[in-house]
């Protein structure tokens with residue numbers, strides 16, 4: 463196995479763990495927001511085929527209720543009982559369905575221990591932990607109920623394509639769950655230590671969306687800033703030509719060394735180039 467394969471594997475495992483954590487966070491909100499009136503802001507409509515189907519069932523049931531009420535001589539006006547928000551349920555259902563598919567895929571692709579249960583709203587923490595863990599090597603964990611389970615089974619899988627597939631699907635499903643709850647902002651901010659050692663712009667941004675700092679990343683928001691491979695001033699151990707510059711939390715010491723070198727070789731310029739370009743540039747525009 464080449465060094466590069468190791469890096470790609472770890473990238474995929476970290477990415478899967480990161481998006482599993484994003485999904486888990488969003489899923490908690492989906493459960494809270496099923497009750498109307500509790501949302502911080504209106505969620506965008508999410509009219510999938512399933513949602514339409516469920517809405518159809520609900521309106522048919524409501525219509526039947528009204529007819530029954532009329533026949534009983536009661537008011538057909540709403541009873542004051544608020545309906546649950548179906549789009550939140552639909553998004554939960556979608557997330558659980560996808561997670562089940564991914565679990566199945568990982569079990570068939572070589573996980574050393576089967577999960578053995580379908581994902582539900584109650585066990586989603588354990589299921590995602592089984593699947594992606596924290597991106598580290600697989601290990602055994604025990605639930606509060608005393609059940610032992612494998613953590614990070616994805617890392618048991620040898621096929622890099624499966625790793626990539628799982629990471630991408632987790633990202634999709636996390637994005638969709640976040641959209642349903644109206645969570646559109648990632649927590650990003652300008653990184654206090656500027657500039658980027660590669661492009662010399664003050665365009666470094668930290669993404670601290672997740673509570674666990676292990677998943678924090680610092681990236682250069684400049685679209686033109688591309689790694690030139692070995693010898694690139696980014697000093698990344700696995701400098702890959704053409705890639706954008708992103709340092710994981712664990713790599714921040716390397717970033718700081720690179721910045722120090724840059725300061726020594728461009729003492730005047732590094733101060734002069736500070737234009738605070740990050741603020742006029744949003745992450746999505748890269």
Ligand SMILES: [Zn+2]
Nearest residue numbers: 658661682687
């Ligand atoms: Zn840069």
Ligand SMILES: [Zn+2]
Nearest residue numbers: 689690694696
């Ligand atoms: Zn580089």
